[in-house]
Amino acid sequence: MRKLYIGNKNYSSWSMRPWVLMKQADIPFEEVKVRFDSFAPDSHFKKTMGAINPVAEVPALVDGDLVVWDTLAIAEYLAETFPEKQLWPRAAAERARARSICAEMHAGFGKLRSLCPMNIEASLAEVGARLLKDNPALQADLDRIVQMWSGLLEAHGGPLLFGGFSIADSYFAPVGTRIKTYGLPVPPAISAYIERVQALPGVKAWIDDALAEKDFVAFNEPYRTAR
Structure with a gap:
C-alpha cells in the first residue's frame, strides 16, 4: 500500500492537495501524519521527514521503493500511474x-x-x-x-x-x-x-x-x- 506523508490538516496546504486528489479520485493510500512541532533541524518533524525524503518536507508519497516529494511531482506521478482516472483534463x-x-x-x-x-x-x-x-x-x-x-x-x-x-x-x-x-x-x-x-x-x-x-x-x- 502506498503511503502519503502529510502535516497537520488544519495548517498544511501543500499536504492537502495530493491527499484530496487521491481521496477524490479513489486512489488507495495509507495516511501518515507527521505533526508540526518545529522546522528546526533537530525537530521531530524534520528528523522524521528527513528519513523519508532529502528535503525533509511534506507531502511525500512512498510507493514501493519509490519516494516522490513535492506536490506537483506527486500529482504528475499519480496522473501517469492512473491514466484511467483522468486527473488532468482530456484535451x-x-x-x-x-x-x-x-x-x-x-x-x-x-x-x-x-x-x-x-x-x-x-x-x-x-x-x-x-x-x-x-x-x-x-x-x-x-x-x-x-x-x-x-x-x-x-x-x-x-x-x-x-x-x-x-x-x-x-x-x-x-x-x-x-x-x-x-x-x-x-x-x-x-x-x-x-x-x-x-x-x-x-x-x-x-x-x-x-x-x-x-x-x-x-x-x-x-x-x-x-x-
Missing part, C-alpha cells in the same frame, strides 16, 4: 492550461500564501480586512484568483474549473479555505465555486479532519495565541 490544450495554473500556484501568490496561511479552523475576517487594506499586493493576488477562476468557469461551464474534477481543483482547494478563513471578498460565482469544491467528498473529509484536530501550532498562528 491537450486544456491539460496545458491546467498545468499552467497549477505551476502559477506553485510559484506565485506570495502575499496570499505568506499573509494568509491556511488555518481551516480559524475565523479571521477582521484580520483579512486589515491585511487587504494594508497590502495592495494581497489584493492583486486575490484579483488574479478571481480572474483565473471566473474565466475557467465561464469557458468550461462549471461546475469545476475544467468541468469535471481535476488536479487543478485539488490544487486550489486550499485557496478556497484561505478566502473563507480571512473573509476575503469575492464575487458570488467564486463563492459558489468554493462551496462546490468544499462539498466534494475528498475535500469535505479533509476539512472535517482539520476541524477535529486539537493542535495549536504557534509558528503557524501569526494572528492568534490560542484556538
